[in-house]
Amino acid sequence: MIEELIQKAKILQSALPYIRKFYGKTFVVKYGGSAMLEESLRESFAKDVLLLRYTGIKVVVVHGGGPQISAALEKFGIKSTFVGGLRKTDQETMHVVEMVLSGDINKDIVALINKHSGEQIYAVGLSGRDGNLIRAKKLNKEEYFREIGLEVPREDIGFVGEVLSVNTHLLQALMDNGYIPVIAPVGVGEDGQAYNINADIVASEVARYTKAEKLLFLTDTEGIKDKDGKTISSLSREEAYRLISEGTIKGGMIPKVKSALRALQEGVGKVHIVDGRIPHSILLEIFTEEGVGTEIVNQRSMD
Numbered sequence: 001m002i003e004e005l006i007q008k009a010k011i012l013q014s015a016l017p018y019i020r021k022f023y024g025k026t027f028v029v030k031y032g033g034s035a036m037l038e039e040s041l042r043e044s045f046a047k048d049v050l051l052l053r054y055t056g057i058k059v060v061v062v063h064g065g066g067p068q069i070s071a072a073l074e075k076f077g078i079k080s081t082f083v084g085g086l087r088k089t090d091q092e093t094m095h096v097v098e099m100v101l102s103g104d105i106n107k108d109i110v111a112l113i114n115k116h117s118g119e120q121i122y123a124v125g126l127s128g129r130d131g132n133l134i135r136a137k138k139l140n141k142e143e144y145f146r147e148i149g150l151e152v153p154r155e156d157i158g159f160v161g162e163v164l165s166v167n168t169h170l171l172q173a174l175m176d177n178g179y180i181p182v183i184a185p186v187g188v189g190e191d192g193q194a195y196n197i198n199a200d201i202v203a204s205e206v207a208r209y210t211k212a213e214k215l216l217f218l219t220d221t222e223g224i225k226d227k228d229g230k231t232i233s234s235l236s237r238e239e240a241y242r243l244i245s246e247g248t249i250k251g252g253m254i255p256k257v258k259s260a261l262r263a264l265q266e267g268v269g270k271v272h273i274v275d276g277r278i279p280h281s282i283l284l285e286i287f288t289e290e291g292v293g294t295e296i297v298n299q300r301s302m303d
């Protein structure tokens, strides 16, 4: 019996090098996919985020919500139209996007975390319109589609936005006082207009502006795969670019990985792509040497 307990103590102790290294650092977590939909995964996500925060890591959560938006639009009898992977967002659609993202999903995640939070730490929900957190403008369609190698569509895609800046002052003030900011990927235009922004890109920009130690994407894949479909454990920035140009990383993954690479280049320590379908994958990635997903680093160590 005591042997088992000692074994447990050893497991806890093996986290010390990482706790020491990441104490006081900022981690930005993009939360989406199954980890957001399935009840038991939701619970373990909330507890893992709290464990990180209670060990002294400042955590920011950015969530998505594509499937829920589509479901709500259908309920209201509004047709979902996608142009090159982007949701065409007219004023009416934007209204529903904001209801679902900033209203429904955001508050659900906040409540989920706060259910387990104890008395020291609390999650606080924000949309990019709160405190002008995410200033945005209409997406530069030409640039966006050229970057992913698709023909630029003629059609107007409405209020789909791109990030101009992030109010880090607000985030720091919250994090320094023990709060966990939970961000809905809605930006605010100069005239107060709401913009619908890809959550992966918002997460990358938040990481870049806060000079985060880590940017973690919880996805429904095992990680980035090589040509043979094998998950790559560690990738350098160069190698990631090569996988894009070879066509191994493709489609909607390109703007995500590219914005993540830009974050890396501008001071973010590491980017991790983690399988959100595995319970506690965040803890496994952060507190073990081998991790469970793909890490992207500026330079790979020569071991």
Ligand SMILES: NC(=[NH2+])NCCC[C@H](N)C(=O)O
Binding pocket: 018, 233, 234, 270, 285, 286, 287, 288, 289, 290, 291, 292, 293, 294, 295
């Ligand atoms: N996919 C991987 N190779 N992950 C390694 C993670 C190493 C360490 N836990 C970190 O967070 O930096």
